[in-house]
Amino acid sequence: MSKITPEATYFTxxxxxxxxxxxxxxxxxxxxxxxxxxxxxxxxxxVDIKPVMNQEDLxxxxxxWGASK
Numbered sequence: 854m855s856k857i858t859p860e861a862t863y864f865t866x867x868x869x870x871x872x873x874x875x876x877x878x879x880x881x882x883x884x885x886x887x888x889x890x891x892x893x894x895x896x897x898x899x900v901d902i903k904p905v906m907n908q909e910d911l912x913x914x915x916x917x918w919g920a921s922k
Contacts, residue, residue: 857888870899879904 854862854875861876879888885902892898906914 857875857877857879859875859877861874863874865872865874879885889900889902892900
């Protein structure tokens with residue numbers, strides 16, 4: 854957790870399994886192995902990564918998309 858410095862962390866259950874949601878800023882997809890491998894190896898965890906955007910990211914993406922049309 855100290856490597857990714859999460860903005861927020863939530864604990865719950867999903868389909869009867871322990872679940873942790875961790876919100877953090879990933880600068881590049883090349884960070885995925887360093888983040889996930891310890892979870893696979895040490896905790897035998899299942900990991901789903903779901904990218905999300907804040908409003909600023911969305912506006913920047915829509916502007917880039919509009920510029921390419």
